[in-house]
Amino acid sequence: MSSKKATIALRGVHKTYGRTTALDGLELDVREGEFFCLLGPSGAGKTTTLKTVAGLELPDSGAVLLDGADMKGVEPYDRGVAMCFESYALYPHKSAYDNLASPLRSPRHRLPAAEARERIGAIAELLGISALLDRPVGRLSNGQRQRVALGRVLVRPARAFLLDEPLSHLDAKLRQQMRAELKAIGAVQHTTTLYVTHDSVEALALGDRIGVIREGRIVQTGTREEIWYQPYDTEVARAFGRPRINLLPGAVTADGGFRSADGKVELPLRAQATPGMDVLVGVRPRDITLTGPGHELTGTVYVTEVLGRAIEVTVRIGELHVSLVAPRSEAAGLRPDDPVRLSVRPENLLLFEADRPERPGRRIGTR
C-alpha cells in the first residue's frame, strides 16, 4: 500500500439503524493531505461517517469515494485507511510495543525489524509513551491506552487516517499538549486525516477545515475563520467560543439597524433584511470591551465571574443580559449594579433570523 494522500468523498450517504436515521444524505469532501475535523453533538452521526468510510458500515444508499474511486464492494482491509476508535481494540496481554508493532507485522505493511523499531520509537516519543513500551496494555491507564491506540494507527502507512475522538480520555493538560503535537507528527502531516470530535476547541485548534454535522447532515464546512466569522446559523455560532456568543433578540429597524424590544439596545448594522423582521444580533463576549472604540451601550453590572486572568462580566441592559470578557485590571473593581459602558465594533456584529421551533435562525448578511 502506498502512502499517497487520498481524497475522501461521501455523496448523498444514507444510513439507518432500524428506525434511527444516522446519516441523512451526507455530503462530505476531504481534500488531499488535509486535516479535516468533523464536529457535532452526540448522536449526530460522526462515528457512523467514519465507519462508512472505513467500510465497517455499508451505506443504504449513496457512495463513498476514495481518490475518486467508488468503494462499493471494497473490503475494509483493501481500502488502505487506518481507523482509531474511541473504544479502542488493543491486545491487553501484549506489551504496548507489541501492540504498536502488530500492524507492521501484517503481510501488507511488513517492515524490516530495524525500520519498524525506528518508526515505533519515533511515534512513541511523540505520544509520550516511550517509557511504557514494555508494559502490558491491560495495566495502563485509560489515557495511556488511548495513546497506544492512536500510535497503533499512526505507525502504519495509510492513505487516510480516521480518528474518532482520539484524545477524549486524556486529562485536560495532556489533551492540550497532544493537540499541539498531533499535527506536528510527520505521518499526520503527510496523510489525509478525518478527525471526529464534539469539542469545538479541539476542532478550531486542529482543523484545516471543519465540517459541522447535525442529525446526519453537514450543516457547514469551512476554515476556522469561516466558521467563526460566518456561522451558518445560531446553533453553529453557539457551538464555537466560550463563554458563548451573546444572541440578543430584537428587530430590524427602518434603516437596516438593530433595536431590542425595549429600545435599550440599538446597534448600527446594514442588514440585508426587511425592516420589522425578528432577528438575533450576535456578538462574542471577547469582542465587547469596557474601554475600546466602537458603538457604545450602557447598562449595569449583573454578575461577575473570574475566568483565570480575565473576568466575565454579565451586564444588564434594559431587559437583556450581555456578557463580556475583560482583563482583570479593568473589571476587578466592578460590583453588581455598578453602571458600565460597553463598546462593540460594528465588524464584530453578526445577525441571524430569530430561532424557530423547527430550525435555528440562519445568518443574515450585513452591508
Ligand SMILES: Nc1ncnc2c1ncn2[C@@H]1O[C@H](COP(=O)(O)OP(=O)(O)OP(=O)(O)O)[C@@H](O)[C@H]1O
Ligand atoms: N449499531 C447501531 N445500532 C443502532 N443505532 C445506532 C448504531 N450505531 C449508531 N446508531 C445511532 O445512529 C445515530 C448516530 O450515531 P453515531 O454513533 O454515528 O453518532 P456520533 O455523532 O458518533 O455520537 P457520539 O459523539 O455520541 O459518539 C445515533 O442516534 C445512534 O444511536
